[in-house]
Amino acid sequence: NGTVTFEDVRFAYDPNRPILKGLSFEVPAGKTVAIVGPSGAGKSTISRLLFRLYDVSGGRILIDGQDIRQVTQTSLRAAIGMVPQDTVLFNDTIRYNIRYGRWDASDAEVEEAARTAQIDAFIKASPKGYETEVGERGLKLSGGEKQRVAIARTILKAPPILVLDEATSALDSHTEREIQDALERVSRNRTSLVIAHRLSTIVGADEILVVDQGRIVERGRHGQLLAAN
Ligand code: ADP
Ligand code: ADP
Numbered sequence: 001n002g003t004v005t006f007e008d009v010r011f012a013y014d015p016n017r018p019i020l021k022g023l024s025f026e027v028p029a030g031k032t033v034a035i036v037g038p039s040g041a042g043k044s045t046i047s048r049l050l051f052r053l054y055d056v057s058g059g060r061i062l063i064d065g066q067d068i069r070q071v072t073q074t075s076l077r078a079a080i081g082m083v084p085q086d087t088v089l090f091n092d093t094i095r096y097n098i099r100y101g102r103w104d105a106s107d108a109e110v111e112e113a114a115r116t117a118q119i120d121a122f123i124k125a126s127p128k129g130y131e132t133e134v135g136e137r138g139l140k141l142s143g144g145e146k147q148r149v150a151i152a153r154t155i156l157k158a159p160p161i162l163v164l165d166e167a168t169s170a171l172d173s174h175t176e177r178e179i180q181d182a183l184e185r186v187s188r189n190r191t192s193l194v195i196a197h198r199l200s201t202i203v204g205a206d207e208i209l210v211v212d213q214g215r216i217v218e219r220g221r222h223g224q225l226l227a228a229n
Pocket of ligand 2: 040
């Protein structure tokens with residue numbers, strides 16, 4: 001369960017300026033597809049369309065054969081865990097932010113998710129533990145820390161499909177390693193569409209799509225792409 005299919009997907013934010021010009025690919029259930037390409041190629045737009053932040057201008061996006069426009073927003077959002085590049089957190093506690101959408105989760109489950117996302121050590125070091133506020137009045141979290149909170153939320157939600165936009169911002173190598181490990185753990189055995197900026201994701205992906213100017217210009221496994229270039 002959780003096969004994602006893009007069929008000749010076209011999209012424009014502005015009708016006079018096409019961004020995606022007919023993309024077709026499939027992410028089979030449980031597999032990882034990495035999307036790489038230059039800045040502005042349309043990679044983040046692909047993830048936004050799958051989450052239905054925007055509707056396609058042409059073509060179709062299917063989940064298990066069903067057009068996502070025929071799925072309610074509620075079930076679409078339940079099926080997809082999205083970890084965007086710039087995570088916006090609620091001005092509340094880290095615990096609240098991790099639990100968001102899974103209000104039935106026990107404290108132990110929240111803590112386990114925090115451990116897997118590798119933000120627990122950092123949280124424990126703070127005076128009020130998990131009750132630390134992340135907003136203006138409380139602790140300031142770095143971009144990488146916020147992304148790990150979003151990863152913890154996604155781990156707790158455990159959706160069949162993951163959409164990960166790996167951060168490009170200059171993270172120190174230790175933080176980058178931690179985020180990478182957390183992303184790898186959460187994507188294991190789930191259908192994953194990864195906007196990839198890290199070599200390890202690309203090496204491990206079942207398929208790599210090279211996107212440029214709204215088109216797939218190359219595709220294959222890591223070794224195949226290396227051999228062709
Ligand atoms: P990438 O993720 O590959 O860097 P994006 O999908 O973010 O590329 O952007 C693709 C193109 O769409 C860029 O030219 C960008 O300027 C444009 N774009 C992105 N978001 C919007 C938006 N909300 N409105 C208008 N244009 C946008
Ligand atoms: P990133 O490239 O870091 O993924 P975004 O996806 O947010 O960042 O944006 C990609 C490009 O789209 C950037 O060049 C940004 O300036 C442009 N962009 C984002 N939102 C809009 C928008 N609402 N209108 C026009 N351009 C936008």
